[in-house]
Amino acid sequence: xxxxILKTNKEYDVVIVGSGAGGGMSAKILADAGLAVAVMEAGGxxxxxxxxxxxxxxxxxxxxxxxxxxxxxxGDFDAAWGGWDIDGEPYTRKNGTExxxxxSRMLGGRTNHWGRISLRxxxxxxxxxxxxxxxxxxxxxxxDVKPYYDKVDKLIGVFGTNExxxxxxxxxxxxxxxxxxxxxxxxKGGEKAGVPVIPMRKSVLTRPINTExxxxxxxxxxxxxxxxxxxFSSSTALMKPAMQxxxxxxxxxxxVREVTTDSKGLATxxxxxxxxxxxxxxxxxxxxxxxxxxCESARIMLNSKSSAHPDGLGNGSGMIGRYLHxxxxxxxxxxxxxxxxxxxxNEDGVGGAHVYSPWWLDGEKLDFTRGYxxxxxxxxxxxxxxFGFGMDSMRHYIKDEMGNPSVNGGYGKGLKKDIxxxxxxxxxxxxxxxxxxxxxxxxxxDPDTVDQYGIPVLRFNYNWTEHxxxxxxxxxxxxxxxxxxxxxxxxxxxxGEEDNYGLAAPGRIIHEVGTTRMGDDPxxxxxxxxxxxxxxxxxxxxxxGQFVSQADKNPxxxxxxxxxxxxxxxxxxxxxxxxx
Amino acid sequence: MDRREHLRLLVSGSxxxxxxxxxxxxxxxxxxxxSKKIIRENGGGYGRTDAEIKxxxxxxxxxxFTEHELKTVAVLSDIIIPADDVSGSATDAGVxxxxxxxxxxxxxxxxxxxxxIMWLDNESKKRFGKVFINTSSKQQLELVDDIAYPxxxxxxxxxxxxxxxxxxxxxxxxxxxxxxxxxxxxxxxxQANIWDGVPENVLKKHGISYDKKTLEECVRNSERGIVAKxxxxxxxxxx
Numbered sequence: 101x102x103x104x105i106l107k108t109n110k111e112y113d114v115v116i117v118g119s120g121a122g123g124g125m126s127a128k129i130l131a132d133a134g135l136a137v138a139v140m141e142a143g144g145x146x147x148x149x150x151x152x153x154x155x156x157x158x159x160x161x162x163x164x165x166x167x168x169x170x171x172x173x174x175g176d177f178d179a180a181w182g183g184w185d186i187d188g189e190p191y192t193r194k195n196g197t198e199x200x201x202x203x204s205r206m207l208g209g210r211t212n213h214w215g216r217i218s219l220r221x222x223x224x225x226x227x228x229x230x231x232x233x234x235x236x237x238x239x240x241x242x243x244d245v246k247p248y249y250d251k252v253d254k255l256i257g258v259f260g261t262n263e264x265x266x267x268x269x270x271x272x273x274x275x276x277x278x279x280x281x282x283x284x285x286x287x288k289g290g291e292k293a294g295v296p297v298i299p300m301r302k303s304v305l306t307r308p309i310n311t312e313x314x315x316x317x318x319x320x321x322x323x324x325x326x327x328x329x330x331x332f333s334s335s336t337a338l339m340k341p342a343m344q345x346x347x348x349x350x351x352x353x354x355x356v357r358e359v360t361t362d363s364k365g366l367a368t369x370x371x372x373x374x375x376x377x378x379x380x381x382x383x384x385x386x387x388x389x390x391x392x393x394x395c396e397s398a399r400i401m402l403n404s405k406s407s408a409h410p411d412g413l414g415n416g417s418g419m420i421g422r423y424l425h426x427x428x429x430x431x432x433x434x435x436x437x438x439x440x441x442x443x444x445x446n447e448d449g450v451g452g453a454h455v456y457s458p459w460w461l462d463g464e465k466l467d468f469t470r471g472y473x474x475x476x477x478x479x480x481x482x483x484x485x486x487f488g489f490g491m492d493s494m495r496h497y498i499k500d501e502m503g504n505p506s507v508n509g510g511y512g513k514g515l516k517k518d519i520x521x522x523x524x525x526x527x528x529x530x531x532x533x534x535x536x537x538x539x540x541x542x543x544x545x546d547p548d549t550v551d552q553y554g555i556p557v558l559r560f561n562y563n564w565t566e567h568x569x570x571x572x573x574x575x576x577x578x579x580x581x582x583x584x585x586x587x588x589x590x591x592x593x594x595x596g597e598e599d600n601y602g603l604a605a606p607g608r609i610i611h612e613v614g615t616t617r618m619g620d621d622p623x624x625x626x627x628x629x630x631x632x633x634x635x636x637x638x639x640x641x642x643x644x645g646q647f648v649s650q651a652d653k654n655p656x657x658x659x660x661x662x663x664x665x666x667x668x669x670x671x672x673x674x675x676x677x678x679x680x
Numbered sequence: 681m682d683r684r685e686h687l688r689l690l691v692s693g694s695x696x697x698x699x700x701x702x703x704x705x706x707x708x709x710x711x712x713x714x715s716k717k718i719i720r721e722n723g724g725g726y727g728r729t730d731a732e733i734k735x736x737x738x739x740x741x742x743x744x745f746t747e748h749e750l751k752t753v754a755v756l757s758d759i760i761i762p763a764d765d766v767s768g769s770a771t772d773a774g775v776x777x778x779x780x781x782x783x784x785x786x787x788x789x790x791x792x793x794x795x796x797i798m799w800l801d802n803e804s805k806k807r808f809g810k811v812f813i814n815t816s817s818k819q820q821l822e823l824v825d826d827i828a829y830p831x832x833x834x835x836x837x838x839x840x841x842x843x844x845x846x847x848x849x850x851x852x853x854x855x856x857x858x859x860x861x862x863x864x865x866x867x868x869x870x871q872a873n874i875w876d877g878v879p880e881n882v883l884k885k886h887g888i889s890y891d892k893k894t895l896e897e898c899v900r901n902s903e904r905g906i907v908a909k910x911x912x913x914x915x916x917x918x919x
Contacts, residue, residue: 144729155727157870160857162726164736164781167857171732181729254910261897262914272910275899278877284888299897306899307908315904317872443882448869482870483862488852492830492845509829509841511760511848519852523865 112138112349113674115370115385117356117400120209121659122643123391124334124342125252129667130389131345135674138383139339140354140372142392143181143205146212146335148325155179155324160484168485173202175484179325179333180204180213184607188552192559199424199543199560200607201395207352208335209393210610211656215452216302216322216331217475218258219653220249220661222267224462228534228649232469234567235537238648239620239629242269248661256332256660257309259450260301268458274306276454277318280447282439282478282527283455289586290457295474295578297455303332303657304450313337320481322451331451351383355553358404358413359388359639365408366680367639370400373553387638387670387679390616391663394645395424395543398615399558401626401641402545412545414633419626420616421544423537424562425650427611428472429604430572430595431530432579434588435497436478439525447479459652468570472533472652474578480524488519497589498522526591529582531575534652535568537614541606562606572603611655613644631666638679642666744783744790745776748813752797753779753847755813759824760851767864770855778854789846796843803840874901 113135116123123139130137146153155177160166163176170176173183182204191201204210223242229235246269252258253272262270276299279287283297290297304316313336314328322331329336342348353375360368360382369384390397398421404413412420452475459471491509498506498518506518546559576594583590595602606612619625622634631646633639642663644655651658673679728736745753757770757779770776783790797812800823804812808819815823827833827840828848855861877898883889902919909917 153727158726159859159862159870161859164740164778165785166778166853168782168785170785171735176726179727187731250914257908259899270914272914273916274908275897275903275916277875278890278894278898281878281882281886281888284878284886284890288888299894307903307906309908311907318875319870319872321870438886443879443885444866444868445879445882446868446871446873447875447878448873449875480867480869482867483853483856483865485853485857488856489849491848491852496831507829508831509845509848511824511828512762513764515848515852516761516764516766519856520865 110136110384112136112369112383112385114138114387114389114670115140115383116389116391117370117397118142118209118391118393118643119207119339119350120204120334120391120393120643121211121656122663123389124208124211124338125660125663126389126391126642126667127342127348128338129664130670131342131348133671134345134347135671137342137348138385139342139348139350140356140370140383141207141350141352142355142375143207143209143353145350145352146179146207146325147340148179148333148336149327149329153179153325154327156321156327157319160482166485174213174323177321177324177484178213179323180210181206189557190549190551191557192546192549194559194561197560197562198605198607199562200605201558201560201612202607202610203393203396206335207339207350208333211332211334212325213323214610214654214656215475216304217452217456217654218260218301218303218332218657219473220269220271221245221651221653221658222265222269224267225649225651225653228470234469236617236619236624236648239618239625244629245658245661245665248665249657251664252657252660254309256303256337257305257313258301258303258657259299259306261299263298265458267462271301273301274309276300277306277449279454280449280479281442282436282524283453283476285436285438285586286455286476286478286527286529286582289582289584289588292585293578293581294460295457295582296460297457300452300454300456302450302452305330306450312341316450318449320448320451354381355555356392356400357553357555358400359390361404361406361408361413361636363408365406365636367413367636373555375553378553387640387674389640389642389666389670390645391642393643394613394615394647395558397641397643397645398543399545401616403556409635414616414626414635414639416635417623417626419624421542422539423614423617423648424541424543424560424612425535425537425614426606427609427650427652427654428533428535428564428568428571429530429609430575430579430602431528432576432583432594432602433526433528433591434583435494435522435526435591436586436588437497437525438587440498441521442480442524444480448481453477466570466574468567468574469536470534470567470571470652472531472571472575474582475530475532477528477530478524478526491515491519491522494522494591527583527586527588529579531572531578532609532611532652532654533568533571533575534650536565537617537649538563538565543615560607564600564603564606569600569603572601576601611644611650613647613650613655616641616645617648618646619648630669631662632669640666640670739781739784742784743780745780748811749794749797750776750780751813752800755820756847757851757854759820760848761855767860770851773855773858773860775851775854779850782850782854792843792846796840796846799839799843874904876901
């Protein structure tokens with residue numbers, strides 16, 4: 101990190117906060133346009149091709165806890181640093197409500213963790229109010245974003261198939277990998293349940309898209325970050341080429357406190373705390389781009405108070421932090437008698453499932469308004485911490501040569517044999533659904549709490565509505581139909597009303613968006629349709645904060661498209677000198 | 681110990697828990713410091729952050745089980761996973777050492793495990809007048825039989841059943857996540873390869889097949905090295 105830059109009083113064209121999907125894409129586009137860019141990253145540098153960071157192709161015994169999630173919630177080998185709890189960086193909740201906030205402090209942010217599921221929003225997803233009267237429409241439509249989805253497909257690479265589905269648009273897809281054995285059973289189960297099962301859409305390179313990044317070698321470990329750069333993470337696919345342009349300065353371990361403004365209320369740059377020396381520094385720039393994540397960007401804006409912006413920067417409407425919403429999530433598992441005692445072969449494939457189910461009941465009369473898609477798990481994966489658990493309740497599904505079932509629990513050679521037999525015979529199915537954004541679900545600044553850098557922290561208030569609960573109930577019905585349809589025996593009990601039908605707490609699906617939403621009306625939205633703050637024309641937000649509604653699609657592909665679109669607009673407006 | 685030797689140990693995974701705790705005489709303090717430095721410079725051997733490396737070091741330096749407890753864990757784990765004609769036993773695979781680490785890593789396991797071992801010894805003393813590990817194998821199994829089968833166990837055995845379930849879980853995981861255990865399980869992955877679908881004989885055995893659409897749309901080996909191009913209608917140009 102170079103503080104000399106500060107001493108020379110350098111003014112950047114743009115300072116970007118965050119190096120994940122939103123910030124990384126913006127850095128790439130602005131650097132390609134020849135602009136001088138500073139990127140502020142709250143965590144450390146990261147490159148999965150470097151041995152010191154590598155978790156890919158490691159064996160469970162290389163970790164003394166065999167990959168358990170003691171310090172990383174998705175296990176030792178998950179690439180993402182951080183999680184729902186980070187030492188010294190608390191957040192709080194109010195009114196007894198739940199919200200869990202996942203943060204990843206490192207170059208590339210949470211793109212180092214995600215499942216690479218890359219789904220475009222469809223035309224209906226931008227106009228949900230037109231269809232169900234709830235929430236709000238986006239100020240833009242699919243036709244505005246489509247050219248950018250097209251460009252993202254080609255720049256980053258995504259496999260999938262053109263199915264001609266109305267609300268799950270076609271794309272520039274690479275060929276998908278063939279389904280695994282259990283996924284062929286899932287297709288059968290889907291057919292019986294009337295649920296379509298089609299090839300997954302993931303940003304994993306089954307074929308090269310350029311000469312810089314490698315091709316997938318099928319180790320199933322995208323979540324560990326790919327040393328061949330064959331999957332998408334912002335650090336490898338965006339920040340690396342952006343840095344190569346020579347006009348980008350990356351500041352790591354730089355925890356941004358606020359956006360600084362002048363007497364007219366325009367942004368002049370940012371101030372940050374260096375985690376290395378705990379000192380405060382300033383960066384000057386003509387334009388500020390926030391891509392720190394929906395909640396972190398909202399936090400920075402709310403903490404940026406001045407006489408021109410007494411309630412936080414761009415918060416005259418009081419909308420910052422409002423309409424916070426995450427995807428819904430629920431799941432169920434089954435054991436497949438047909439897959440017990442199966443033949444061994446390498447079926448690692450790409451990271452996660454090769455098939456999925458897009459929402460199939462759009463327009464049907466249901467007691468909830470918005471849809472969900474299905475994700476699947478299973479197969480002969482690498483044993484890690486937790487492998488072999490549960491024989492006290494699952495062993496009776498195993499039968500001996502005479503067809504006699506084993507007794508639950510036990511020990512000895514027979515137990516050892518049965519653990520071998522059960523390997524690769526369980527299947528999981530999960531739903532990921534769209535929730536209805538609520539004014540009363542929000543994050544705000546907690547007046548009583550600061551983090552270890554002295555920056556006031558977020559406080560959350562969040563309640564699911566009947567729409568999400570009823571949707572989870574419907575998911576549970578679907579899970580049972582699909583799992584039993586493929587010949588599976590359901591495991592565990594069906595979650596009921598008392599458990600919200602297994603609906604995950606908000607924040608657990610890590611798709612939270614909406615805190616700085618777009619809109620044409622400055623009194624009900626924070627950003628205009630160019631991702632530009634209504635009340636501060638040289639401030640842009642390029643992360644999930646700008647979402648008016650989070651479809652049942654995973655948000656990353658839309659963050660990338662919107663960030664590219666906003667960055668094109670910034671280049672154009674800088675040229676026209678409209679941002680001063 | 682030189683750097684290469686150290687890295688070999690790291691890579692082979694024989695660098696296990698307890699290294700810092702039990703410093704063999706032939707390894708000097710200086711070597712230990714060098715080792716720590718190498719681990720730190722190499723991300724702790726498995727891609728650790730600085731905070732995680734420090735945490736690992738702290739856990740390795742501490743100890744939890746008493747000698748008696750560790751012996752009990754060893755006996756129990758070998759009852760749960762004994763050697764057979766495929767692979768060795770739990771202790772052959774280092775399960776007690778794994779358990780020692782996991783107790784420190786997941787402190788919520790400490791009291792139930794320590795308490796469970798005491799329960800086992802008490803029960804054993806009541807029945808046979810000796811602590812568990814000092815009884816005969818026959819007596820050990822007689823006691824274990826009362827807590828190993830949750831569906832049939834007597835209500836007064838419930839605590840023992842829960843303890844044994846946990847020991848079964850940790851032993852199975854501790855065994856099958858070692859090199860020996862993974863070889864036993866027959867997991868074939870974690871290496872560069874080409875996924876070209878389910879082997880033909882397996883498909884046949886399951887009476888299942890790929891449909892024509894799937895075979896046509898999925899990736900082919902022959903195009904793996906060719907940079908993708910599309911026509912104006914978003915169709916991938918196939919070779």
